[in-house]
Amino acid sequence: MRKVTDMFPARTVFAIALAVLVTACGKPGDTQEPKEVIRALSGAEETELRSMAAGVFAVLPDVMPGHEGTTAEMIALGKSLYFDKRLSVNDKQSCNTCHDVSNGAAGVDNEVTSEGALGGRGTRNSPTVFNAGFHAMQFWDGRAADLIEQAKGPICNPAEMAMPEPAAVEAKLRKTAEYPGLFAEAFPEQPSPVTFDNVAKAIAAFERTLIAPSRFDKWITGDTAALTMSERRGMHTFINTGCISCHNGPLFGGNGLQKLGNVQPYATSDPGRYNVTKDPADSLMFKVPSLRLAARTKPYFHDGSVPTLSKAIELMGWHQLGKKLSNQDVAEIETFLKAL
Secondary structure, X not given: OOOHHHHOOHHHHHHHHHHHHHHHHOOOOOOOOOOOOOOOOOHHHHHHHHHHHHHHEOOOOOOOOOOOOOOHHHHHHHHHHHOOHHHOOOOOOOHHHHOOOOOOOOOOOOOOOOEOOOOOEOOOOOOOOOOHHHOOOEOOOOOEOOHHHHHHHHHOOOOOOOOOOHHHHHHHHHOOOOHHHHHHHHOOOOOOOOOHHHHHXXXXXXXXXXXXXXXXXXXXOOOOOOOOHHHHHHHHXXXXXXXXXXXXXXXXXXXXXXXXXXXXXXXOOOOXXXXXXXXXXXXXXXXXXXXXXXXXXXXXXXXOOEXXXXXXXXXXXXXXXXXXXXHHHHHHHHHHHOOO
């Protein structure tokens, strides 16, 4: 058998070898990660998945509770107030500052904790305002029953918008050129409509329009191609791991309170709902966050201490379920959550 060097000059052989090497490895400077191996669902698993999902989850509704009787004028007023920095003591902060819904944002500021109008910071992470009106309660400790009650809190909170009292908010708005007329249009039956209650009602009316469905909603209503095999595999892992014990319903959470560190203790100085009720049984109880938009609302947990979604999944598996999830389990669940 003739040698390669007998048929081609040595320089040609080197060039061929280099070409093969470049073709195999990509362009110089490229870094190619190995492709993820997708564990395809069997036919039986696909059937099982659809059955389990139908029983555990649900499509996101088109209308939020409390929307009845809402007018276009109330929504327009609420939108104006939501973006207006004049609701803060020094005209530096609006609702949108911490719960950004502009330019395709996900309803958060992606900060660990949010800076207040006067420069201090709160102690809890700002959750997304999208879909918030579907939640069973508001705030991490569930201290507000609905969006109206929630909207009142930050405006007069010294660590947030820092207005001294509701009467100061009303006086400030009455002095503006536009708000007396906008309030009159939104609440035409009231002789003096510029009230703190109406501020909250209007903001809540706008927030009820912030509904963010996903491809999951198409899949659960019959569009089998709406989720990829990787995403369906991730949902299967999510369900069978036990995540659904807390993250269920149309919001994948948001429907109750749960102890942080339910199985394995979680170190935090925040006592959670105990601050509201002073009942020892409520120590470390926090509202279960909705997982819709989770991939876009980092950092995670009540204190914003977890920077990545994969780490949050790993920690939840351990602290809430007592399971040490494999890297593959974490990756599969994360892939599914990104579809929400």
